Amino acid sequence: MSKPEADQMYPKYREIEKFKEEFGSSFYIFSPEQFSSNYESFVCSFQKYYPLTKVAYAYKANYMPVLGDIVNKHGGMIEVASRLEYDIALKSIEPKNIIFNGPMKTKEDLTQAIKLGSIVNVDSFYELDYIKELLDEREIDSASIGIRINYKIPEHSSRFGFDINNGEFDKAITIIEQDNRIHLVAIHSHFTTKKRCLNTFTIRTKKMVEVYNKLYPRHDIRYIDIGGGFFGGMTQELRQKYNLEVPTIDQYAKTITSVLHEEIASPEKPTLVIEPGISMVADIMHLFTEILEIKKIGNTLYAVCDSSINIVNPEKSKITPSYRIIFKNNKSFTESSTFTIAGSTCLEHDIIIEKHEGTLKRGDFIMFINKGAYSHVRTPIFIMPRPPIIGREGQIYKEKDSSEYVLEPYIFETKQ
Numbered sequence: 001m002s003k004p005e006a007d008q009m010y011p012k013y014r015e016i017e018k019f020k021e022e023f024g025s026s027f028y029i030f031s032p033e034q035f036s037s038n039y040e041s042f043v044c045s046f047q048k049y050y051p052l053t054k055v056a057y058a059y060k061a062n063y064m065p066v067l068g069d070i071v072n073k074h075g076g077m078i079e080v081a082s083r084l085e086y087d088i089a090l091k092s093i094e095p096k097n098i099i100f101n102g103p104m105k106t107k108e109d110l111t112q113a114i115k116l117g118s119i120v121n122v123d124s125f126y127e128l129d130y131i132k133e134l135l136d137e138r139e140i141d142s143a144s145i146g147i148r149i150n151y152k153i154p155e156h157s158s159r160f161g162f163d164i165n166n167g168e169f170d171k172a173i174t175i176i177e178q179d180n181r182i183h184l185v186a187i188h189s190h191f192t193t194k195k196r197c198l199n200t201f202t203i204r205t206k207k208m209v210e211v212y213n214k215l216y217p218r219h220d221i222r223y224i225d226i227g228g229g230f231f232g233g234m235t236q237e238l239r240q241k242y243n244l245e246v247p248t249i250d251q252y253a254k255t256i257t258s259v260l261h262e263e264i265a266s267p268e269k270p271t272l273v274i275e276p277g278i279s280m281v282a283d284i285m286h287l288f289t290e291i292l293e294i295k296k297i298g299n300t301l302y303a304v305c306d307s308s309i310n311i312v313n314p315e316k317s318k319i320t321p322s323y324r325i326i327f328k329n330n331k332s333f334t335e336s337s338t339f340t341i342a343g344s345t346c347l348e349h350d351i352i353i354e355k356h357e358g359t360l361k362r363g364d365f366i367m368f369i370n371k372g373a374y375s376h377v378r379t380p381i382f383i384m385p386r387p388p389i390i391g392r393e394g395q396i397y398k399e400k401d402s403s404e405y406v407l408e409p410y411i412f413e414t415k416q
């Protein structure tokens with residue numbers, strides 16, 4: 001089922017105008033209810049077919065602390081890819097509910113995460129070396145760890161984890177088995193494919209179960225973590241833009257869990273972990289920005305808004321962002337024209353929408369739809385501050401970046 005169109009759910013001009021008075025001409029509006037509902041959809045769909053499922057929200061997609069708090073209220077988990085994200089997650093959730101992934105972990109990161117009981121999925125040999133050193137130095141008494149595995153899936157390859165086809169994974173397993181203080185408790189893999197289709201999830205799950213069955217019963221693997229890479233609920237408009245088959249969460253759940261039911265060899269089933277990112281947060285935030293000026297250069301009509309390509313499309317996706325115009329005054333429509341919607345930085349290439357057909361004037365607002373995932377967290381503080389994040393009632397979730405915030409880590413020359 002597709003979702004209601006975003007403009008049915010979001011504010012009219014008079015509300016936007018009130019927000020503008022308080023927060024300026026650019027802000028995100030965030031819905032915690034939407035995040036909660038997305039989280040519940042994953043949990044309910046997967047647990048219906050496989051009760052032993054844990055949903056670990058991938059914090060990299062958007063690490064607003066309120067999201068961590070909501071996951072915690074649901075008794076869920078958070079997946080992190082760095083110490084920075086780990087420390088942010090710790091503010092909301094118990095360490096045992098954090099999964100620590102990523103190719104970069106210092107010895108100190110590993111000490112802390114292992115001591116606190118987080119699930120640490122090692123990605124490289126150097127991490128195994130660190131863990132052995134920590135055991136020898138008696139920093140830790142034992143280490144229960146997971147391992148990220150790597151294999152080929154159609155139309156995609158990954159550079160992470162240990163390759164199960166070229167001996168690297170076997171080498172890692174030998175290192176683990178030679179040290180009885182290290183316990184392998186989880187296997188993990190993740191792929192972000194373009195199509196995010198059911199077939200690749202079947203292949204991924206089958207591979208994971210194949211490895212699980214090989215390790216059983218030598219290793220007490222308690223978690224099969226198949227990562228993220230799902231599509232979330234999408235409006236009809238977005239579905240058309242992607243021009244792809246968009247499975248429902250229920251279809252993903254049925255596909256993955258049927259492989260687990262059919263192919264797991266052990267009598268006791270492991271916990272299934274999924275790590276959805278974009279699918280959990282894309283639709284929880286929309287970006288609103290005012291048209292500051294309409295100007296003509298040569299024959300081109302530029303509509304300049306108080307945002308930038310770095311904010312609207314930091315990933316430089318080739319897909320044109322979805323947007324709506326929220327008109328200042330419906331009655332004063334001028335003739336329809338073609339506009340180039342530009343950002344307010346001094347970059348020549350700060351063009352957000354190449355071609356907008358319609359009417360536009362100063363004071364209209366643009367609503368960029370579904371800007372909750374990998375948008376705010378990937379926006380650099382370059383020329384412009386990042387906009388504030390507010391709720392539908394005007395409550396603040398994040399302030400607009402200030403010069404004090406930007407300068408905080410810098411050391412000023414001491415004045416004599």
Ligand SMILES: Cc1ncc(COP(=O)(O)O)c(C=O)c1O
Pocket residue numbers: 058060061079081101190192227228229230275276277278279
């Ligand atoms: C290890 C891991 N898990 C989960 C995710 C989330 O992926 P997505 O946002 O596509 O669901 C990522 C994204 O890069 C990842 O690297």
